[in-house]
Amino acid sequence: MLIGFNKPFGVVCQFSGQTADTTLADYISLPGVYPAGRLDKDSEGLILLTDDGRLQNRISDPAFKLPKIYQVQVEGEPDAAALQQIQQGIELKDGLSAPAEAARIPEPPALWPRQPPVRHRASIPTAWLALTLREGRNRQVRRMTAAVGYPTLRLIRYAIGPWSLDGLQPGQWREIEQPWPSLQQYCESHDISAPPDRRRGHRTKRPLSDGRGRRRGPDRP
Template identity: 50%
Template sequence: MLLAFHKPFGVLSQFSKEHPSHRTLAEFGFPKNVYPIGRLDADSEGLLLLSDEASWNDRLLHPRHAHERTYHAQVEKVMTEEALASLRKGVKLPDFQTLPCKAELLAEQPAHGPRIPPIRERKSIPTSWVALTLIEGKNRQVRRMTAAVGFPTLRLIRVSIGGLKLEALRLGPGEWKELGKPELDRIF
């Protein structure tokens, strides 16, 4: 069984509660014995897959399979072509070098609903949206990459895993569904 979940902001990608104020996956009524495939940090939103089959973890997450995951990141300032080029080549972070990725400035703001709570906005600092497609996913990697090139992430949404797009699933924040064969075929 493979489930798609639209993880809302402020929810940890785990079932156990480490602190009374943290929201977890346990509150969303998932079937027993499923676990998240990969993670999205509590500050991130978007597509999260869950399964009761361990084989999905390796198939979807190991970089040797070059399985793409696409994120929309709202960043401070208007990202430059120079910063995008740095992201595309891979960024040297203090603890590792990221793999090359796809990076593009989105011409228009994507049609994501408002975040609750809203991001902080500064009247004197504009924001822009970028699409980043990676084949790896280390802890807070997208946020660390955009910050390393001078454009801190304000909002981060995973919009696709392989060819499976959050928008096509028509799931609102906090909603999930079991994937059927047509959707499973889109992942690869």
């Protein structure tokens, strides 16, 4: 099983948390599904959850280079030089980021209001960017835009590989039918070659992460 969930702002991307936390358990009651990758509490957008450990690994492991598309509102109006820095890779505290796709876009259509609203400074304009990353460092998008002088105000993950937010409002989820054929066709059409599956032949449903606070990598832009 694979489901897509539009995570609202303020939701912790696990099934348990501190007493006051809103978690995935407040929206999803399906047994045995766990996140394939994370989003920070203050980020919004697409989370994929599955009960298939091999599929979870294929989606979340940066070694497979599955692209993730983010819609990012930043403070200020990035120029071509700033976008070029992101495209070429930026030196962060944990090393040089991989090249990314970056472009100015209009404000996304039919964008839902965030609760609480983004705080704007009246004297400073804002802009929207589309960023495509193929790695998953902790708070990477926010660190990259800050490094070129344009702090992130709002961050929405729009797509992971062949799957997107289209048709999902915040807090809504839907089951994705036949995820493996969709993923294989996407990778073939986008010339994405996967490294050998280290778990080849292992088809257990046991997840690689327990989804309740422990996992192998950050993947939390």
